[in-house]
Amino acid sequence: MNAVVFDAIKALLDEGKIPTVALTKSKLTQPIPLPVIIAAVSQYKNNPDSIHNLAKQPQQKSETVDNSSQLDRIETKLDRLLALLEK
Template sequence: MITQDVSRELEQVITQLSKEGKEPTVALVKARLTSSVPMPALISTIKSWKNSQRVPKVEVAVKEPSQIDRINELEAQVKELTQRLAAIEAKLQ
């Protein structure tokens, strides 16, 4: 299983809320996160921050993309790079 460290994002969100004068709550933090973090992890992170002003390391499981998704992504990248290369070649001529 692949995991992703979301500690930095959590810390940034909590710090930003504090700078805005807002008390970090589960709802406010969850609303600003781009990653999906389980509720128990959010609760323990906010408690830790309130007690010691630090965010513990939090990792969440990341769903691995299917082979079809990976192929589609690679095909889109190849298409974009081909277009960019054609534009560069046109400028050089």
């Protein structure tokens, strides 16, 4: 589940509200595709304990990665691949 959507659902639960797609979308701090929101809310409705299980897992890196650093990593990988091909 997307960490931002997880945080929105958790915020709703902390307020005592039942997460719906519309409420979850209103709590988001950044734009998230609607299918991701729907999947997260469906996952919660099918298994409410999944939110508590995710809270126990270590937080993954934020999905919002600086585009320039991502481009730098891609360029580095490409350079390595080209070096391997030249051997």
